[in-house]
Amino acid sequence: MLAxxxxxxxxxxxxxxxxxxxxxxxxxxxxxxxxxAAHPVAFYTPNFFVRLGIFILTAIIVGFSLGLFTxxxxxxGSDNAFGGLLxxxxxxxxxxxxxxxREKHHYKSGADDALIYCSGICIVSAxxxxxxxxxxxxxxxxxxxxxxxxxxxxxxxxxxTAAAFAGVIFLLFSFSSSPWLIMAASLGIxxxxxxxxxxxxxxxxxxLQSLSLLTLYAAxxxxxxxEVTEQSQQIFWVSTVLIPLVYLFFGIxxxxxxxxxxxxxxxxxxxxxxxYYHSIAPLEVAMTLAGxxxxxxxxxxxxxxxxxxxxxxxxxxxxxxxAAVQLESLIIAQTFNKVGAPPKDGFEFGGGDGGGGGASGxx
Amino acid sequence: MNIHLFDKLQRAGxxxxxxxxxxxxxxxxxxxxxxxxxxxxxxxxxxxxxxGLGILVYKNIDTIGHQVILVxxxxxxxxxxxxxxxxxxxxxWEKVSSPTPFFDYILLxxxxxxxxxxxxxxxxYTVFANHYGTAVFIPLVVLLFSAYYxxxxxxxxxxxxxxAAWLGVNISPYALMGGLSLNDSHLxxxxxxxxxxxxxxxxxxxxxxxxxxxxxxxxNFGTHIFLIACLAGMFSSDFGxxxxxxxxxxFVWFILLAAGCCWCFRDAFKHRSFYFLLIVSLYAYVxxxxxxxRLLILVDDIGAVYTGFLYFIASAIGLIVFLVKANKKIKHxxx
Numbered sequence: 001m002l003a004x005x006x007x008x009x010x011x012x013x014x015x016x017x018x019x020x021x022x023x024x025x026x027x028x029x030x031x032x033x034x035x036x037a038a039h040p041v042a043f044y045t046p047n048f049f050v051r052l053g054i055f056i057l058t059a060i061i062v063g064f065s066l067g068l069f070t071x072x073x074x075x076x077g078s079d080n081a082f083g084g085l086l087x088x089x090x091x092x093x094x095x096x097x098x099x100x101x102r103e104k105h106h107y108k109s110g111a112d113d114a115l116i117y118c119s120g121i122c123i124v125s126a127x128x129x130x131x132x133x134x135x136x137x138x139x140x141x142x143x144x145x146x147x148x149x150x151x152x153x154x155x156x157x158x159x160x161t162a163a164a165f166a167g168v169i170f171l172l173f174s175f176s177s178s179p180w181l182i183m184a185a186s187l188g189i190x191x192x193x194x195x196x197x198x199x200x201x202x203x204x205x206x207x208l209q210s211l212s213l214l215t216l217y218a219a220x221x222x223x224x225x226x227e228v229t230e231q232s233q234q235i236f237w238v239s240t241v242l243i244p245l246v247y248l249f250f251g252i253x254x255x256x257x258x259x260x261x262x263x264x265x266x267x268x269x270x271x272x273x274x275x276y277y278h279s280i281a282p283l284e285v286a287m288t289l290a291g292x293x294x295x296x297x298x299x300x301x302x303x304x305x306x307x308x309x310x311x312x313x314x315x316x317x318x319x320x321x322x323a324a325v326q327l328e329s330l331i332i333a334q335t336f337n338k339v340g341a342p343p344k345d346g347f348e349f350g351g352g353d354g355g356g357g358g359a360s361g362x363x
Numbered sequence: 364m365n366i367h368l369f370d371k372l373q374r375a376g377x378x379x380x381x382x383x384x385x386x387x388x389x390x391x392x393x394x395x396x397x398x399x400x401x402x403x404x405x406x407x408x409x410x411x412x413x414x415g416l417g418i419l420v421y422k423n424i425d426t427i428g429h430q431v432i433l434v435x436x437x438x439x440x441x442x443x444x445x446x447x448x449x450x451x452x453x454x455x456w457e458k459v460s461s462p463t464p465f466f467d468y469i470l471l472x473x474x475x476x477x478x479x480x481x482x483x484x485x486x487x488y489t490v491f492a493n494h495y496g497t498a499v500f501i502p503l504v505v506l507l508f509s510a511y512y513x514x515x516x517x518x519x520x521x522x523x524x525x526x527a528a529w530l531g532v533n534i535s536p537y538a539l540m541g542g543l544s545l546n547d548s549h550l551x552x553x554x555x556x557x558x559x560x561x562x563x564x565x566x567x568x569x570x571x572x573x574x575x576x577x578x579x580x581x582x583n584f585g586t587h588i589f590l591i592a593c594l595a596g597m598f599s600s601d602f603g604x605x606x607x608x609x610x611x612x613x614f615v616w617f618i619l620l621a622a623g624c625c626w627c628f629r630d631a632f633k634h635r636s637f638y639f640l641l642i643v644s645l646y647a648y649v650x651x652x653x654x655x656x657r658l659l660i661l662v663d664d665i666g667a668v669y670t671g672f673l674y675f676i677a678s679a680i681g682l683i684v685f686l687v688k689a690n691k692k693i694k695h696x697x698x
């Protein structure tokens with residue numbers, strides 16, 4: 001089912017693990033070289049930034065080709081003709097991706113993912129075109145789910161998995177807005193994803209786990225239930241408060257990062273929900289106290305885990321963090337740059353419309 | 364680490380018994396790191412605390428009294444800097460790793476409180492009279508000093524954005540993405556000069572080996588500011604913001620941008636940086652496409668539209684080929 005060569009994927013895994021082990025000085029350089037020589041990888045996988053560039057440019061190529069064809073048949077064209085063109089482009093993009101993978105051994109090169117996404121978008125748009133924007137939300141959801149599932153299986157693509165998941169949840173929701181149904185479905189998908197032991201689909205399983213944990217909480221959140229079903233059911237306060245804590249508990253107990261991080265994010269959601277209905281203190285007091293509490297908790301935990309306890313540590317395990325530090329500095333520059341910006345006469349900076357968006361500025 | 368994978372490798376005879384033991388040991392004693400989770404909590408705590416205090420002060424000015432607030436902020440700020448001073452490692456011009464994970468955030472909090480302090484002082488007592496620039500300049504000096512003295516890249520980024528704000532340009536990453544809010548020719552020129560200046564700071568850091576690891580931050584801000592200013596210069600010549608009335612200067616900006624891109628390309632290859640290679644390629648691509656479209660608009664014919672579409676398809680293919688070739692050329696990439 002998988003488009004990529006499995007032997008090659010195995011080799012890639014071995015090489016990555018070997019380089020990691022060599023970096024941690026667990027194996028010698030000779031051993032590393034011997035293992036890498038014994039596991040040749042023929043995949044074409046460029047550097048991340050080159051991949052990003054190729055992705056953007058491939059999307060530009062597909063977009064402008066589509067534009068060119070549309071322009072040529074604009075005389076006497078109808079919605080159906082345009083829909084047909086979209087289907088044609090969807091198929092061409094898909095075949096292109098398959099050929100790149102089979103003949104040129106592309107693996108996450110930017111071109112293959114861009115073509116897959118373009119293909120999916122074209123086919124879904126074509127479906128919308130054929131329906132003339134009629135009442136076809138369920139139909140679109142079915143198409144998205146099917147395409148997403150197929151692309152997930154065929155290319156192990158994470159975004160496709162997310163799209164398929166969203167399609168399934170939307171379909172369920174469109175038939176019944178009962179929170180219990182969505183919660184049960186999410187739990188089922190989560191457990192199924194946990195038991196998915198195929199190593200080629202590890203990342204897809206992780207996406208499914210994270211998303212189903214989030215929808216499981218969202219479906220049982222008091223605020224969301226009240227807004228959607230327009231009746232207040234006190235029972236959902238229990239799930240609003242308990243689910244994040246359960247996630248956190250199991251995340252720590254089983255050392256599961258997905259559960260732990262979902263739990264941390266959802267504790268914030270829990271606090272917001274409670275505050276929305278039962279505001280104890282004004283916003284600024286709550287912010288200040290929460291800030292102090294968070295700093296204290298982090299401080300205590302960092303101090304406590306400085307020497308590892310029960311297999312937990314507050315130190316970093318992977319040393320390669322140059323990119324993370326740079327990213328962090330950008331976040332700091334963004335989030336704190338409004339602090340203390342003094343009022344200054346004659347300098348009013350609106351959100352300028354100077355088209356940083358690119359070439360489209362020329363039309 | 365996947366121990367089954369290494370078992371298999373050992374059976375294939377790729378690993379010596381010593382290494383296999385080491386691997387077994389490492390797998391058995393592997394730790395679950397909460398590093399980034401705790402750091403995120405700390406960061407959010409600092410964000411909430413500084414934000415909450417800001418609003419608190421703003422709302423209660425009438426009841427608490429200015430002196431009390433000022434003293435409280437000053438005390439907290441001094442406490443932060445005292446903690447940093449006590450815990451810091453000795454200063455060198457090389458990279459200094461932070462002594463504790465906590466250190467970075469305390470320093471950040473101290474710097475933010477200092478900015479609040481100065482702003483408050485100016486807002487209430489107008490200490491600096493009408494010299495608004497001074498009220499920005501003092502925190503700027505403190506930020507820059509703290510960045511170098513305590514070796515903190517986040518504070519350095521804050522210093523750069525504050526410096527730009529002092530000159531009147533908003534260069535927070537989000538504003539940069541939205542086109543730098545450069546909407547008059549004065550700001551565009553300021554932005555371009557600022558970009559060159561910040562790039563120069565990168566060059567000097569590397570040349571004199573003074574905190575050379577700050578280079579990336581300078582280069583990142585500088586390149587984006589300069590190239591966006593050039594693009595803004597080109598685009599705005601359409602809307603009547605010409606530098607001097609009646610003359611269309613967009614080509615001058617294009618030449619400047621081309622020169623900047625050439626220099627940045629050389630730099631990117633020197634630093635083996637794919638990141639800069641990509642962003643400079645994209646800026647250059649947008650600029651060239653803009654010039655081509657302007658020329659095509661002059662033709663005023665349906666053929667020109669077709670040519671435009673064909674140009675985009677062909678040029679994108681060309682740029683892909685360039686990126687792929689560059690990828691082969693640069694080995695052992697860094698950021």
